Amino acid sequence: MHDVLKYESLPAWTYTSQHFFELEAEELFRKNWQLVCHTSDIPNAGDYFTFDFVGEHVFVIRDDKGSISGYHNVCRHRAARLLDGPSGNTKGRITCPYHAWGYGLDGCLKAVPYKDQFVGLDETRLGLVPVEVELFLGFIFIRIKGDGPSVADQFVPALEDLAPYRFEELQPLGRVTMRPRQVNWKQVADNYVDALHIPVAHPGLTSLMGNSYGLEVVGGLHKMWGDVRTIRGQGPSVRMYREILPDMDHLPDSKKHHWLYYRMWPALAFDIYPEQVDFMQFIPISATETMIREIPYGLPDDRREVKAARYLNWRINREVNREDTELIIRVQEGMQSSAFTSGPLAKTETCLLDSARQMRDALPVASSRLEPAGPYEKDG
Structure with missing residues (x-):
């Protein structure tokens, strides 16, 4: 890659073009792993969890043998959605609400009303269409297509770092939260790994971590971190969080007051x-619309101090989210201006540089400073 381009942000048109959005949906989102939920979200036979993205509707389900599978949430008869809501239990059978076609927990077609009226019906070929599933540290991932590296392979550089947190034992602390944003998805992802804006735009977060915030690229992952510190001038939520956070016995001393962030390409963050x-x-959702989907998890702990710390954590991050929302809207508006094509990135903005590199590697057309005229493919 040309040295100048190497230190430039992605061109503005990639944040506004609906055609590029459709290319990303096909080449990035359908071909890369997407997180649905944790195994603890579907503990019993018939429990399911749904997930919708870029026109795909899928669900993961636990069968009566305890195995977890994933399927397209689409009836094979007339394409009706089968399972509603973010989660639930099928009571042993998946029944289409349109014509009552029935499927087992293994995805096989089990019931066809008025079967004698169909010509040449081959029930063995009309089971639910599966999606690829991977379980990683208790989390359930799906992939629509593609043959890239597994989730486990991608997280190899982080495994030692993550081990003390006992991901497999986590339990949900709440429901799925969906937060719409009127920006391109890359605005949210870029902002997540942008460290230079934190001392400028996040006084609360800065007062929590001081100058301990750091970031680096580890393999294909983006890692950020900071230590909770006692600093003069902290707001009440920050000060109380620091004071009330109890000793977490399962963590080594280095992580007992440590906030850690990992981003996995293209659009997942822990x-x-x-x-x-x-x-x-x-x-x-579109070239200028994004839905932030999130769920909190924790190890079982009934201590009042832990419950209070979780609440204060939510308050701190709610303020950070409010600040970030204002910022990414400002940037999205600027991306639509004729005055902006792309901007320089500092050598220290390692995660932003890597994001741009990964995008240009996956979709070389993103190397063009101006959007190509007419229809184009990923290579331009």
């Missing part, structure tokens, strides 16, 4: 705190 673990996904 926020890892001493008292809980959250995941966030930046799900593209």
Whole structure:
């Protein structure tokens, strides 16, 4: 890659072009792993969890033998959605609400009303269409297509770092939260790994971590971190969080007051705190719309101090989210201006540089400073 281009942000048109959005949906989101939920979200036979993204509708389900599978949430008869809501239990049978076609927990077609009226019906070929599933540290990932590296392979550089948090034992602390943003998904993802804006735009977060915030690229992952410190001038939520956070016996001393973040390409983030673990996904809706999907998890702990720390964590991050929302809207508006094509990136902005590199590697057309005229493919 040309040295100048290497230190430039992605061109503005990639944040506004609907055609590029459709290319990302096909080449990035359908071909890369997407996180659905944790195994603890579907503990019993018939429990399911749904996930929608870029026109795909899928669900993961636990069968009566305890195995977890994933399927397209689409009836094979007339394409009706089968399972509603973010989660639930099928009571042993998946029944289409349109014409009552029935499927087993293994995805096989089990019931066809008025079967004698169909010509040449081959029930063995009309089971639910499966999706690829991978279980990683208790989390359930799906992939629509593609043959890239597994989730486990991608997280090899982080395994030692993550081990003390006992991901497999996590339990949900709440429901799925969906937060719409009127920006391109890359605005959210870029902002997540942008460290230079934190002392400028996040006084609360800065007062929590001081100058301990750091970031680096580890393999294909982006890692950020900071230590909770006692600093003069902290707001009440920050000060109380620091004071009330109890000793978490399962963590080594180096992580007992440590906030840790990992981003996995293209649009998944883990926020890892001493008292809980959250995941966030930046799900593209259109070229200028994104849905942030998140669920918090934690190890079982009934201590009042832990419950209070989790609440204060939510308050701190709610303010950070409000600040970030204002910032990414400012940037999205600027991307639509004729005055901006792309901008320089500092050598220290390692994660932003790597994001741009990964995008240009996956979709070389993103190397063009101006959007190509007419229809184009990923290579331009």
